Amino acid sequence: MPGDREKSGRQESGTRPRDGLDRRLAELSDRIAGLEPHRAADLYKSGACLVDIREPHELEEGTPAGSTHLPRGSLELEIQSHLPETDQPVILMCASGQRSLLAAEALQQLGYQRVYNLVGGFRAWKGAGLPIEYPRVDGDRFRTRYARHLAMPEVGEAGQKTLLASSVLIVGAGGLGSPAAFYLAAAGVGRIGLVDGDRVERSNLQRQILHTDAAVGHPKTASAAERIHALNPDVRLDTYPVRLDATNAESIVGDSYDIVLDGSDNFPTRYLLNDVCIRLGLPLVYGAVFRFQGQVGVFHAGDGSxxxxxxxxxxPPSGRDAPSCAEAGVLGLMPGIVGCFQAAEAVKYLLDLGQSLQGRLLSIDVLSASTRTARLDRDPECAWCSGSPPDGYPDYQAFCREA
Ligand SMILES: [Zn+2]
Structure with missing residues (x-):
């Protein structure tokens, strides 16, 4: 073939491709900030995204706990759903630190300004004794860890494998997201996404049990990642350290999740999540708390029925009718109860068990120790679940301000 002749001719008369590659890698390592493993781990703890760009089969030897896996081939196409802002710090990692250097240049070309390369790659990370997780579960670990699920005919081995192959997106790593994320991780839901742009505050700790006093001031997603991986290293956690808004919601919610759990604490996010889930055809598990009371429901709308x-x-109710937790207060264990009900609805959906809260609203009052389930009908005036939702997304802040 003419092309082959041309190639071999070039090789004979010019330099070897390897020399060109070495030159290019040397040039890139001058230009792209390199991080030793411990410095990379510190930056990751303070909220940077750590992206493992290796091929799926390479993950068998482990991956840094909590890292995001985006194989090199899909990096440019998928990075924006994980890092919607180009000023967010991102650390790239491969096996030895060379492929990640080339990938770092590609991200810079997309406009990312704070791109770092993990020098020495996964080998150096592992050699430094930093935390690792194993995405594949071996037989013994599987049988021991999930023994109580395997003993239940409703779950069993098939159900447990279903859970490990499932994914849940949790919006908010606060009062509701904490127990939900903990129990879903413990249950072996294979992939959990967590969206939260806030940092841990000391006043959160009365109910947001994912976070510890030592994590005050840290991003909630980083604090949550540390606790969840300590609990169950089988779980792949994808973190989104941003506030969900109309510009990023479709790419985050649409990042291949099976079900979405609303752990948000504000009306603009609740309406936005509802609208995005309708558009993407995803079930949404709603939960809310107020002082001694809570509500749980499941919405899987969109076909008009x-x-x-x-x-x-x-x-949205007016500020006087629905004051926030910050204003009205909430019994700390209340989001624990409601978040666990939300996690239960997610597991029921994933395993197709029992009777879903779809079309019903569960109300809980701990003072009277009573629960009530009310039927919910579709509002014929509601445009969003009519089967043909409006185009685009409204201005949620303005919509909720009008209340
Ligand atoms: Zn509706």
């Missing part, structure tokens, strides 16, 4: 969150609350 089933209700959505907007059918329950066509407009």
């Amino acid at each position: 089933r209700p959505c969150y907007r059918c329950l609350f066509p407009r």
Whole structure:
């Protein structure tokens, strides 16, 4: 073939490709900031995204705990759903630190300004004794860890494998997201996504049990990642240290999740999540708390027959009717109860068990130790779940301010 002749001719008369590659890697390592493993771990703890760009089969030897796996071939196409802002710090890692150097240049070309290369790659990370997780579960570990699930005919080996192959997106790593993320991770849900742009505050610790006093001031996603991996290294955790808004919601929620759990604490996010889930056809597990009371529901709307969150609350209640937890207070264990109910609805959905709260609203009152389940009908006036939702997304802040 003419092309082959041309190639071999070039090789004979010019330099070897390897020399060219070495030159290029040397040039890139001058230009791209390199981090030793411990410095990379510190930056990761303070909120940077650590991306493992190796091929899936290379993960058998482990991956840095909590890292995001985006194989080199899909890096440029998928990075934006994990890092929607180009000023967020990102550390790239491969096996030895060479492929990640080339990948770092590609991210710089996309406009990312704070791109770092993990010098020495995964080998150096492992050699430094930093935390590692193993995405594949071997037989013994599987049988021991999930023994109580395997003993239940409703779950069993097939159900447990289903959970390990499932994914849940949790919006908010706060009061509701904490127990939900803990129990879903303990249950062996294979992939958990966590969206939260806030940092841990000391006043959160009365109820947000994912976080510790030592994590005050740290990003909630980083603090949550540390605790969840300590609990169950089988779980792949994808963190999104951002506030969900109309510009990033579709790419985050649409990042191949099976079900979405609303652990947010504000109305703009609740309406946005409802609308995005309808558009993407995903089930949404709703939960809310107020002082000694809580509510749980499941919305899987969009075909014109089933209700959505907007059918329950066509407009956000006024600030006086629905003060935030910060204003009204909440019994610390209340989000624990509601978050666990939300996790239960997610597991029921993933395993197709029992009767879903779809189309019903569960209300819980711990003072009277009573629960009530009310039927929810679709509001015929609701445009969003009518089967043909409006184009685009409204201005949620303005919509909720009008209340
Ligand atoms: Zn509706």
